[in-house]
Amino acid sequence: MTTNSLGKLFLIPIPIVEGNLDTIPVAVKEKSISLKYYFVENVRTARRYLKQIDKSINIDLITFSEVNQRNPADTPLLQEWLKQGFEVGIMSESGCPGVADPGSVLVATAQEMGALVEPMVGPSSILLALMGSGFSGQNFRFGGYLPIKNPDRTKAIKQMEDWSLQRNETQIFIETPYRNHQLIQDLIQNCSGKTKLCIAANITADNALIKTMTLTEWKAQINHIDIQKTPCIFLIYRTI
Amino acid sequence: MTTNSLGKLFLIPIPIVEGNLDTIPVAVKEKSISLKYYFVENVRTARRYLKQIDKSINIDLITFSEVNQRNPADTPLLQEWLKQGFEVGIMSESGCPGVADPGSVLVATAQEMGALVEPMVGPSSILLALMGSGFSGQNFRFGGYLPIKNPDRTKAIKQMEDWSLQRNETQIFIETPYRNHQLIQDLIQNCSGKTKLCIAANITADNALIKTMTLTEWKAQINHIDIQKTPCIFLIYRTI
Numbered sequence: 001m002t003t004n005s006l007g008k009l010f011l012i013p014i015p016i017v018e019g020n021l022d023t024i025p026v027a028v029k030e031k032s033i034s035l036k037y038y039f040v041e042n043v044r045t046a047r048r049y050l051k052q053i054d055k056s057i058n059i060d061l062i063t064f065s066e067v068n069q070r071n072p073a074d075t076p077l078l079q080e081w082l083k084q085g086f087e088v089g090i091m092s093e094s095g096c097p098g099v100a101d102p103g104s105v106l107v108a109t110a111q112e113m114g115a116l117v118e119p120m121v122g123p124s125s126i127l128l129a130l131m132g133s134g135f136s137g138q139n140f141r142f143g144g145y146l147p148i149k150n151p152d153r154t155k156a157i158k159q160m161e162d163w164s165l166q167r168n169e170t171q172i173f174i175e176t177p178y179r180n181h182q183l184i185q186d187l188i189q190n191c192s193g194k195t196k197l198c199i200a201a202n203i204t205a206d207n208a209l210i211k212t213m214t215l216t217e218w219k220a221q222i223n224h225i226d227i228q229k230t231p232c233i234f235l236i237y238r239t240i
Numbered sequence: 241m242t243t244n245s246l247g248k249l250f251l252i253p254i255p256i257v258e259g260n261l262d263t264i265p266v267a268v269k270e271k272s273i274s275l276k277y278y279f280v281e282n283v284r285t286a287r288r289y290l291k292q293i294d295k296s297i298n299i300d301l302i303t304f305s306e307v308n309q310r311n312p313a314d315t316p317l318l319q320e321w322l323k324q325g326f327e328v329g330i331m332s333e334s335g336c337p338g339v340a341d342p343g344s345v346l347v348a349t350a351q352e353m354g355a356l357v358e359p360m361v362g363p364s365s366i367l368l369a370l371m372g373s374g375f376s377g378q379n380f381r382f383g384g385y386l387p388i389k390n391p392d393r394t395k396a397i398k399q400m401e402d403w404s405l406q407r408n409e410t411q412i413f414i415e416t417p418y419r420n421h422q423l424i425q426d427l428i429q430n431c432s433g434k435t436k437l438c439i440a441a442n443i444t445a446d447n448a449l450i451k452t453m454t455l456t457e458w459k460a461q462i463n464h465i466d467i468q469k470t471p472c473i474f475l476i477y478r479t480i
Binding site for chain 1: 251262263264265266267336337338339340341344345347348349350351352356357358359361362363364366367368369370371372373374375376377378379380381382383384409438444448449450451452453
């Protein structure tokens with residue numbers, strides 16, 4: 001079977017902040033509401049989003065298959081849809097699918113079949129945080145969540161600081177929001193005061209704030225920081 | 241001086257493929273044509289792009305300062321503009337500013353002053369390639385250009401394969417386009433045949449192609465690959 005007879009997989013970004021349609025290009029919105037076959041992280045979120053784009057959309061004509069921690073990706077269904085020549089979409093719960101969500105296994109399946117895959121443009125909190133940090137974008141690394149317990153947590157923090165210094169590599173990571181304040185304390189305790197920390201909070205929201213300071217400066221303001229339970233991207237960069 | 245009295249720095253993405261305005265959200269285009277003070281990688285590209293968005297724009301009302309390999313960032317000028325309370329834009333030659341271009345030094349200056357920085361949504365070939373590869377987006381690393389000469393080049397390739405295997409970390413890198421074919425040969429020669437390579441060529445263009453195969457499969461098709469002088473993002477991921 002050649003690529004041409006197979007369907008195509010579209011990676012459909014959605015806003016990071018619900019309802020913020022300004023962050024999605026018009027062409028991406030139009031593709032989103034044209035697809036009839038979808039893998040989505042959350043069916044309710046997906047339906048609501050499609051209706052936000054087009055109130056007149058007939059949601060019942062769209063088939064959704066859920067992919068998340070409870071529901072592993074139904075790869076045989078994707079294969080079936082692509083073999084039938086359908087255009088299929090993947091939508092995550094927020095932002096761009098295939099980055100830090102379960103969508104990549106579906107993309108891998110499409111790639112193994114030789115089907116075309118088209119990632120579409122939309123908001124990525126990781127990328128936006130990197131742009132706004134002022135840190136080097138020539139080399140960077142995203143490591144996902146930090147370990148929760150010591151000594152692994154402390155080791156991971158020191159490791160990132162070392163990599164940043166040795167390789168001139170910006171280190172990007174995330175934390176469960178209710179541990180944000182603890183994380184800042186842990187960074188202050190384990191890294192040089194000269195190491196810079198960027199906190200990118202509520203990316204793309206009206207109250208978004210991307211702030212870069214040295215850990216010494218963060219420490220001086222520690223009582224004024226209020227990002228507990230706020231979705232954040234953290235970035236560190238060590239200057240000599 | 242408090243943040244509120246300072247101006248604001250906007251990071252303005254432009255299309256990767258010239259004229260492909262479909263990849264830019266409307267709100268970002270509107271912000272782009274409203275700014276009167278710009279740092280740009282290339283003044284001609286910037287003027288042409290702004291005119292594509294709005295034919296009636298009066299380009300002579302906009303002040304441009306060039307930042308590139310010949311012209312280091314005029315940080316005192318940025319400080320002056322921000323102190324005067326101006327909204328200032330940064331635009332690179334293609335895609336998102338601040339990632340793999342000279343813009344990040346200006347963002348760092350704005351951050352040091354305590355000015356607000358707002359990264360706007362647009363196309364990033366690195367991010368789109370990662371989404372389309374089917375590789376893990378839970379952990380990834382962008383390392384920029386590979387070294388040109390051996391033994392550094394071979395060492396860097398083997399290092400990436402090791403990191404991918406040990407850390408489950410997708411390795412993303414770029415090459416000067418006229419060396420693309422040599423690069424594929426070098427990867428085949430130095431990595432396991434089971435290691436997967438994704439080549440993301442001409443991202444966001446009509447003839448974009450994002451293809452993931454094992455190096456054994458790429459080797460079998462080596463005479464049919466034609467990406468010499470084509471802008472590409474390369475990604476490798478080692479499966480056991």
